[in-house]
Amino acid sequence: MTRLRTELPGPRSLELAARRKNAVASGVGSTLPVYIDSAEDGLLVDVDGNRLIDLGSGIAVTGVGNPAPAVAEAVHEQIDRFSHTCFMITPYEGYLEVCEQLNELTPGDHEKRSVLFNSGAEAVENAVKIARHATGRQAVVVFDHAYHGRTNLTMALTAKNMPYKHGFGPFAGEIYRVPMSYPYRDGGLSGAEAAARAIDLIEKQVGVDTAACVLIEPIQGEGGFVVPAEGFLPAIAEWCARTGALLVADEIQTGFCRTGSWFASDHEGVVPDMVTTAKGIAGGMPLAAVTGRAEVMDAVHVGGLGGTYGGNPVACAAALGAIRTMRERDLSAAARRIEDAVLPRLRALAEKTSTFTPSAGTSTSGETSTPSAGTSTSGGLIGDIRGRGAMLAVEFTEPTPDIASRVAKACHAAGVVVLTCGTYGNVIRFLPPLVIPDDLLAEGMDIFEQAVLGVAK
CATH class of the missing domain: 3.40.640.10 (Type I PLP-dependent aspartate aminotransferase-like (Major domain))
Structure with missing residues (x-):
């Protein structure tokens, strides 16, 4: 992929990660251990020159652009x-x-x-x-x-x-x-x-x-x-x-x-x-x-x-x-346009994976997971699609909370920043910058779809 010059993390990010061990308290985590050098609307550029599609906005912070x-x-x-x-x-x-x-x-x-x-x-x-x-x-x-x-x-x-x-x-x-x-x-x-x-x-x-x-x-x-x-x-x-x-x-x-x-x-x-x-x-x-x-x-x-x-x-x-x-820039309208672009794709993806039946998995705590009350455990990989505007999410069907983690890791490896969340750790959330260009949003969703289909296989 032309946006990525190295595997992630790249050599310079790895050097910084080694320095971090002796400088930063270990209780501080990082979703994707690449070190950012600059940014532009919808993109983060790391110290190795890799250009990552940003679907997280620093957890809903840089909606107006980075930097605006x-x-x-x-x-x-x-x-x-x-x-x-x-x-x-x-x-x-x-x-x-x-x-x-x-x-x-x-x-x-x-x-x-x-x-x-x-x-x-x-x-x-x-x-x-x-x-x-x-x-x-x-x-x-x-x-x-x-x-x-x-x-x-x-x-x-x-x-x-x-x-x-x-x-x-x-x-x-x-x-x-x-x-x-x-x-x-x-x-x-x-x-x-x-x-x-x-x-x-x-x-x-x-x-x-x-x-x-x-x-x-x-x-x-x-x-x-x-x-x-x-x-x-x-x-x-x-x-x-x-x-x-x-x-x-x-x-x-x-x-x-x-x-x-x-x-x-x-x-x-x-x-x-x-x-x-x-x-x-x-x-x-x-x-x-x-x-x-x-x-x-x-x-x-x-x-x-x-x-x-x-x-x-x-x-x-x-x-x-x-x-x-x-x-x-009427960013409220921009958020609605993002919803109009993303929700149909997520629904189509849920339909594509509707025949996949998850088997009992293991949670990140090491305990075998069991279904929660009111949760469907049949009918596909994706249990729910929800959100409003540019705050959208996919909840994967239990009892496999590791699916969200696997999908996120596949997205990260392909240069797309997505975030997991949820009490059960089985939700991926989308918080793109409200000013993200249409082509970057589409490419990011392409990669997310490929990640989900890869896990389903």
Whole structure:
């Protein structure tokens, strides 16, 4: 293949990998151990000159391009003026502009306030702080398969043990987990029925008057790109409004045009009390935010929110450049075009592999896997295809969770970056840059299809 000059990883990447062993803590993993030298829309170029098709966007970060011209220009202009003062010491206009944009763009036309942080986990942690302070309540409700971060509190909010929580406890208390709407595994439950199941548990195990907030990803990310059944999110939102619990939408992976609208909550007209954002907000620079109802956000005392680097001026400049790119290039429409191009191909691939019957396999933990409730174990290699916009996924049929790993490795060897996810490790997710050229997207999907067919054989 002309894009690849060497086998992956190449000799220069191998040299760097050897240096890494003596420099970087071994607890930090890498999906594909090639070392990147440069990038362009839809491509990563490694130190050996190999050009890899990027269907991961740094986990939904570089949707506007890598680097996006408007982001690069804004960063250069800002860094030449000043790099940092700390907004809590001497503020600057860029922070205000980002907050104004977030207040305008997030769901709902009510009066809002925003506060800026460094990472998605930090945003989620602060949303919980704000909810507890504003309501005077302590309990936080989260969902099965959820992922919210790696800090102590957000590890407690995250569902999956390995690798995110294992050995890192004890965790923060007053966290309560209820079932998510997961159509592939729900045995036919409607969104309303799945919401009723969750609400029943909240009322029985948490209490109507004790929940500070219900924290939910409108489409779950690391948990498997789980799209709840229609009606689930509105029913949860209605319960929150009725009981005084705050609805917090974790839009860290779904936000900023990724799902075909500015935010995934928009799909069913859900208006959260607070929205957490990060990842795609700043074109690769570290920035995150909590945006919420003015009366909720302003309930916290002066000095109760902040951080040394939160809303760094360079990151704010990058965010303004990224948001301008999203507007000018209508990247919500671009995400919908990606969905229109990819979903039919995935469905056709599922049909091609419909006669393949997986045999019992071995999971990455070394345990023989067994089917989960509500999961079809017949009818082909691919159990489910789901997602919205440029946030799409394939869940492979159990009981063979190693299939996703084998397919991903075949894609990586052919120079296509794809990511696995899911509680069971059997999902491959697609997060291409929203600006990826059509030919690169098609080539990447060709390679993915070949990888799946190779595994099926």
